[in-house]
Amino acid sequence: MTAASKIAAAPVAQDKLRALGIMALNGMFDEMDALGVLRQAATELLAGDIAIVSSFGADSAVLLHLVAQVDPSMPVFFLETGKHFPETLAYVETLKRQLGLINVTALHPDPADLARFDPDGTLWETDPDSCCHIRKTEPLEPITEQFGGWVTGRKRFQTRERGVLPHFELTSDDRIKINPLAYFSDADVNAYKAEHGLPEHPLYAVGYKSIGCAPCTSIVAEGEDPRAGRWRGLNKKECGIHFDFNGAIAKPMAATAELKLFKDGAFTADPFRAWAEGDDPASVRYTHVPLPEFLAARDAFLANPHPLGLLVSSGDKVENVEGDLSRFASIAVRFPAFTDGRGYSTGRLLSERLGYGGELRAVGDVLQDQIPLMRRCGFNAFVVEHEPTRKALREGRLPEVSIFYQPVGTTEVPLGTRPYLRRAAPATR
Amino acid sequence: MEILTGNELLSGAAVYLDADGNWVAEIDRARLFAKDEAEARDAAIAASKATGRIVGVEIETVKMVDGRVVADRIRERIRAEGPTAPAFPRQELGEDGHVSI
């Protein structure tokens, strides 16, 4: 740990904040005066006793740009979890150089913790909370004690839980958190980035809106909550480090259920859940709505602003929702038994005839011997309950005939190309 | 009386559960379950299924005729004796075909 140089007296912050009165402090600044908030904190409230943890993610540039304006030597900590996208690591260097930050420190997890809890690097898969704990909370803990105040990049709009977020907060262990961007919207962030010519995170352009460690970050669909791509489906909305600085919150939790959604060549957390009795069509989110339910309350579902999926069961006619398909971020087609092949026709109708291009997942009795056929019928995601099948997918050994006779799917050999009916399998999706 | 029968996975040969828990080729060696032994019979079925080596375990009713076990159904008599036309000896269990529960 290279940042252990400064031992500060935390109680000062508490006294100062109490003296000022948190209400008063929060009333001092215009909602959008991020620079004013940060300058007050860095130069008066917590002079020399403030630091920032940055993820160097998609919208980190704005806050770091503010930091650089106030004090380029303010300590910036980067949690080098060992699981970042290479693009993120490159981006750290880009921002350091371009913004002139001169006090950036990478915090690494304790090798002993890694050896003990995550020897093969797959802890994220089985227990993401513990993974966060050893990679983020633990390395940060000795550092948090050293500063009376911390700058965060949190914003009100980001998630529902953050609907109320002031500029200044007092934490349970009597430190101050400064949230200069509390009132910034996505558009404000983008406008700021544009105005100041800030470099984009390389992955932002390809659809990542909120970027954390590589395994737990996925692309966010258009119109989706930007943080939906983080810890997709794990009921994990926040990394522990935001909740508290004493590490108490981020206790390792029981291992998350094994990942069952296979997509883009890997098992990944599933943001969707099944429709439940009593769900409200107007407010339900990340739910596969059974097709008959959708038709029964179509208007309410169409007015619902949240990401939704559609569940097509055997016997449902997808033609009945032809005009609404673009509403769905995911369509699940149920195979009640692997011998029930109706879903193959459904898959082809959706992907070939009705032009649905989103996530098309097979659910139900999904086994390795059928997955190659499902893929050819347009399926690009599979919810797999059968462990040998999961194993086969993990190992990339599906019992597959990779060449085939029939023109099926949307990318066909042009007519008249010979031999006419034949083609090889596309690269495994 | 009842016996348990099935086909051995590797050879496909018709086999019968004997009194020692072995699956054997000869119906005469089959364990006879009396009517009040349904529990033992069902336990044996469950144990056989667990081995995964006997396919299509079925209960067949039989009678003792002149000291031999004779199945009530023609189908089972043919399974026990081999095809009648053209007549062939039954499939032999391979060396690797001896299964016990």
Place this chain on the structure above:
Amino acid sequence: MYRYDEFDAAFVRERTAQFSDQVNRRLTGELNEDQFRPLRLMNGLYLQLHAYMLRVAVPYGTLSGRQMRKLAHIARTYDRGYGHFTTRQNIQFNWPRLKDVPEILAELASVEMHAIQTSGNCIRNVTTDQFAGAAADEIIDPRPVAEIIRQWSSLHPEFSYLPRKFKIAITGAPADRAAIRFHDIGLQAATNAAGDVGWEVWVGGGLGRTPMIGKMINGFVPNEHLLAYLESILRVYNRYGRRDNKYKARIKILVHEEGLETIKAQVEAEFSEVRGGVLTLPQEELDRIGSYFAPPSFEDLPATPIDIARETILDPAYGRWLDNNIFSHYRPGYASVTISLKPIGGAPGDATDAQMEAVADLAERYSFDELRVSHEQNLVLPHVRVADLRAVYDGLVEAGLAEGNAGLITDMIACPGLDFCALANARSIPIAQAISHKFAAPERQAEIGDLKIKISGCINACGHHHVGHIGILGVEKKGTELYQITLGGDGTEHASVGKILGPGFVADAVPDAIERLVDVYLGRRETPDEPFIATVRRLGDAPFKEALYGTT
């Protein structure tokens, strides 16, 4: 005939590897039997009463000598020295061991054969006229289209888990020798007003528990749209066919319950979406595949009449064989030869490895290396010079295959029945054998003339009993095998389903019962030329019923 190119070879190789992996996973216990069963069935591997049974596809019944030799080799090496040719123009081996099956498949692949889709709820081997490409009455050789359908239907991703099995038969001749009206889809060559050859499409035919004669759903589908039309039918069936009851899952039930017009409307709606799309068959492709089926290099021979009467005087057995087992060829000086697998007292459709080798020899020497399997469980040498018939006959005599009974009362169809089949309720082969012995005398068979007896050991009707002029259905009642007799079935273009005459007979009584029916016919026919089925149609059931059960 069709020859694999690299693509076909690689396809079968991969499929063999895939199945080997599935067998392996079953052996290691990764797959349980419930999971393995549909997979093995889709590759033609059944578990029967005594052992596994492997059904090998003979696409549209066409074989080369080399392929027949391979079947002989497999029979010898992995089985018990024989194979059973089936009503679906396939061959079945009754005694393979599970662990040998991957090896058998590799052997088959080496001669461009496989067991793909010979079972399971998928599109099965396409069947056709055993005289396709040779028959004098043919409008068009159906085999190129049959091959294209084979390719289109092989491991079709959408249609591998249909509600139930799906059988397509195709014929290029007006005389229907492929029973197309008793298939899920039947295709019959047709000519439109412009003189183009296309296909009449029949749908919803079938035998089994609920026999149905197919209904014509489209009177003319041109070649270029045929696959699109088939895909339309299959999609409607896959989506709407019943899956709640396996006995009501065939397309015949869908057509029957919904009505032809409803199904036709659905198919046409689907067709209007896919017509002209990627399934449009280019003429060049048809020509490319067709070139594989180009006629062999026939010699220009004068028409050679066969003087059967004279030959009969010289050698009665040869005369009978000429009379019954020769079929008119479209080329002068050539004939097609039916090799009967129905020796008196034999098991219908069985051939030993030595017989298969002998037949392969004859095909190579006398029939441009071509062989056919007929749905009547016989073999065919399609292109034999009339001048070579005697040599062929002599070769067949040597192999024990010279029975001159094609089309006669002893040329019966019989399923394997309860001697082998796990589904059967009663034995079939012993019944066939007993009837065969009863009518063994050649003179008597000749007097009776054309009479098709078909025997099934259960309601699934693999022995086609519904379309036998006389059909025999084995059932089990109180531990006894009983045989119901049906009358008046016909699998040809004059399709009809036989009617049950009355209560069943015990096995021993069946040959006599058949004899009484035959006696009614012989006594009541208008002329010696009136065939059995015509007499039955003219007289109706009554006199036959009376002969079996007396007056009431």
